[in-house]
Structure formats: structure tokens, C-alpha cells
Amino acid sequence: MARNDTMAQTGLDDAAEAPYRRFNIPANGFRNYWNPILPAAEVGRKPKPVRLLNEDIVLFRDAGKLFALEDRCPHRGMKLSLGSCDYAGSGTISCPYHGWTFDGASGQLVAALMDGPDSPIVRKVAVKSYPVREHAGLIWVFVGDMAPVPLEDDLPEFIADQVTFFSIVRYCDYKANWRWLVDNWPHDHHGPYVHRTSPELLFQPMLPFGMTVTTTPLPNDKGIAVDGVNGITSGDYAGLGTFPRNNWWRCMTPAGRGKTEGFETSAARRRYGIQHQFETRLPGMVVVGRQSGEYCLVQWATPIDETTTRCFNINNWRRHGTLRGLYDRAHYYLWRGWAHDGTFSGQDKRMVEGLVPGPERLSKTDAGVIAWRKYAGAHARRAPEQDSLRHRGAA
Ligand code: FES
Numbered sequence: 047m048a049r050n051d052t053m054a055q056t057g058l059d060d061a062a063e064a065p066y067r068r069f070n071i072p073a074n075g076f077r078n079y080w081n082p083i084l085p086a087a088e089v090g091r092k093p094k095p096v097r098l099l100n101e102d103i104v105l106f107r108d109a110g111k112l113f114a115l116e117d118r119c120p121h122r123g124m125k126l127s128l129g130s131c132d133y134a135g136s137g138t139i140s141c142p143y144h145g146w147t148f149d150g151a152s153g154q155l156v157a158a159l160m161d162g163p164d165s166p167i168v169r170k171v172a173v174k175s176y177p178v179r180e181h182a183g184l185i186w187v188f189v190g191d192m193a194p195v196p197l198e199d200d201l202p203e204f205i206a207d208q209v210t211f212f213s214i215v216r217y218c219d220y221k222a223n224w225r226w227l228v229d230n231w232p233h234d235h236h237g238p239y240v241h242r243t244s245p246e247l248l249f250q251p252m253l254p255f256g257m258t259v260t261t262t263p264l265p266n267d268k269g270i271a272v273d274g275v276n277g278i279t280s281g282d283y284a285g286l287g288t289f290p291r292n293n294w295w296r297c298m299t300p301a302g303r304g305k306t307e308g309f310e311t312s313a314a315r316r317r318y319g320i321q322h323q324f325e326t327r328l329p330g331m332v333v334v335g336r337q338s339g340e341y342c343l344v345q346w347a348t349p350i351d352e353t354t355t356r357c358f359n360i361n362n363w364r365r366h367g368t369l370r371g372l373y374d375r376a377h378y379y380l381w382r383g384w385a386h387d388g389t390f391s392g393q394d395k396r397m398v399e400g401l402v403p404g405p406e407r408l409s410k411t412d413a414g415v416i417a418w419r420k421y422a423g424a425h426a427r428r429a430p431e432q433d434s435l436r437h438r439g440a441a
């Protein structure tokens with residue numbers, strides 16, 4: 047059965063699945079995409095266990111190459127990640143239990159050390175090997191049921207093109223399903239409420255709320271652009287009073303997220319032709335194209351399993367020479383890394399981890415969430431066999 051097209055394998059209960067089942071959005075993530083799994087600096091010669099889309103994988107390097115194999119020895123089930131690379135330069139990993147040794151590229155058994163050099167089982171057994179790449183300081187792995195697409199096909203330009211841009215990454219694990227984190231991104235209006243106390247926005251004008259949200263499909267099944275118009279920055283609520291209640295400290299000139307200048311006239315649009323300020327993209331990320339076009343944040347929800355999501359904040363700057371690069375890095379490490387990737391994202395983490403899944407009563411602010419769910423389920427890449435099953439099922 048097509049794995050993206052069934053919910054039967056999930057351990058989440060029925061109520062938790064209900065909002066996603068009708069759109070065919072799987073609990074363990076969309077297969078057949080590249081996802082980041084770890085910063086490249088965290089993977090060396092010592093085998094490293096990771097989980098991605100509920101599959102256990104061991105990563106290791108040898109002779110300058112990176113390998114990703116299924117993290118289970120087919121002999122008697124030991125984790126290969128507890129083993130070691132005993133034959134430097136061979137690109138192999140040896141199981142710690144009886145020394146079965148696997149080729150990192152093909153996954154084939156190349157020696158069964160305790161069986162002796164002439165073991166007939168050699169090359170008759172293999173573990174699954176995964177396409178793996180190092181790019182923009184991250185390790186990317188393709189989990190799927192088809193030949194991998196080029197990595198660059200799945201990356202926003204700001205990450206794909208490391209000649210024009212450079213990236214700094216910070217990540218954090220959320221105790222939450224990946225879908226709850228992505229639902230947080232297509233302009234569901236949590237921003238003006240949840241983040242009104244974040245240091246990044248504290249002194250800036252209130253973000254508009256009560257907006258009408260519109261969505262536009264992006265070309266090539268990439269995702270949707272999300273725009274909001276006609277917002278208010280304060281309101282009177284019968285019997286309660288006004289919101290926000292106290293605004294005297296919001297005295298700074300609008301900048302960054304607080305800037306109200308229309309994106310149509312922004313430098314990003316004029317100079318670089320960036321079409322949209324906010325995009326939610328497959329397999330599960332938000333691309334925030336800033337007003338200047340010099341910087342872009344990509345937040346990427348990597349599904350670990352049904353109850354854990356790795357959230358990557360991938361900060362990307364356009365390269366403008368050494369001095370400007372030093373300034374951008376200093377600004378990140380002295381301010382933005384803490385103010386946004388730590389504190390601002392920490393507010394989102396608290397919300398997403400605090401969700402109690404079940405029936406929903408959606409309202410005006412959820413137009414982007416509904417559009418995303420519909421789009422993602424209908425446009426996610428599927429292996430050819432899965433796609434034909436899906437169309438037969440729909441016929
Ligand atoms: S379990 Fe791996 S070699 Fe025996």
C-alpha cells in the first residue's frame with residue numbers, strides 16, 4: 047500500500063488524525079523529499095544514529111565520503127550505529143556484535159568477520175542505503191520509494207545557491223507532530239498575539255491582525271504563497287475593552303517584521319524579483335523573504351517520527367564581501383540568534399508542544415492553514431506507483 051496515502055500505520059489516535067486524514071497528510075512526513083537531519087559538523091567517523099520519517103538510519107564518514115545506512119544489522123538485529131569503521135578508507139561499517147561489515151554506498155555485506163574469510167553469505171545480504179548529501183552546513187537525506195531528485199530541486203534558492211548566499215543554522219527538537227509545526231506557518235495570526243512580547247518585536251508597532259488571508263500556488267508544486275491584507279492594529283471588544291491593552295512602549299520606527307511598507311514596492315521585489323514575502327513549501331517549511339531581499343529565513347520541519355519534529359532555523363544572507371559578511375555573522379551571534387532562533391522560536395515551541403490534538407473549530411484566521419493542508423495533500427511528490435494508486439483511488 048502507498049505509504050503516503052494511508053493513515054493506518056500511525057499510532058496517533060483517530061481524533062488526532064481527523065484534521066489531516068481527509069487531506070492525505072501522513073503522520074510521519076511526506077516521503078520522496080530531501081530533509082535536513084543534522085549540522086554537518088555533528089557527523090564524523092564515529093557512526094551517528096538518527097531517525098527520519100520514522101526510519102532509523104546510521105550516518106558516518108570515511109575517506110572524505112558520507113554514508114547513510116539502515117541502522118539495523120540483518121544478522122541478529124544489532125544497531126549498526128553502535129559499531130565502528132574498522133577499515134579506514136574502505137567506506138565500510140562493522141556491526142559491533144559479530145563483525146558483519148557493510149559497504150557504506152551500496153549497503154551490501156562485504157565480510158562476515160566471525161564466519162571467516164570464505165563465508166558464502168557475503169554479498170547475499172544488504173541493508174538499505176539512503177541518498178545523502180552535505181550542503182550549506184547541513185546533512186540532507188532522501189527517504190522515499192523512488193530514485194532521488196537532485197537535492198537542489200527541494201531547496202529554496204537562498205539555500206541551494208551557496209555561491210550567492212551563505213547560511214547559519216540552529217535547530218531544536220519539538221515534542222510534537224511535524225504537521226502541527228507547519229500549521230503554525232501559513233499566516234494563522236498567532237504572530238501578533240504570541241510574539242507581541244518577543245524581544246525582536248517588543249518596541250516595534252503592533253503587527254496587524256484580523257487580516258484577510260489569500261494564498262497563491264507556487265509553480266512546479268513547490269507550495270503556496272500566503273498574503274494578508276486589510277488588517278487592524280487595535281480593536282475594541284464589547285464588554286472587555288481594547289486589544290492590545292497597552293502600547294506606550296511601541297515607539298520604534300517600523301523595521302524588519304514590523305515594517306508595514308507593501309511588499310509590492312519593496313527592495314526585494316524591485317531589485318531581486320522576489321515575488322512573495324511569505325511562502326509555505328513542501329515538504330514542510332516556511333520561507334520568509336524579507337523586505338530587503340538581502341536576508342531570508344527558512345524554517346524547516348523535519349519529521350523525526352509521529353511525536354518528534356526537528357525544527358531547523360536556516361538563516362541565509364546574500365554575500366556582499368568579507369566585511370559585510372563579518373557584520374552579518376556578528377549580528378546573528380550577538381542578537382538575532384538569541385532574539386529569533388532562541389526566544390521567538392521558543393514561543394512557537396511552547397505553543398506547538400502545548401497542542402492537544404482533536405476536533406477543531408476553524409475560524410477566519412485559518413484560511414492559510416486550510417489552504418496549506420489542501421495543497422500539500424494534493425501536490426506532494428509521490429513515487430510513480432503511489433501516484434497511480436492515488437488516482438485510481440480517486441476515480
Ligand atoms: S547482529 Fe550484527 S553481526 Fe551479528
Ligand SMILES: [Fe+2]
Nearest residue numbers: 236237241394
Ligand atoms: Fe510564530
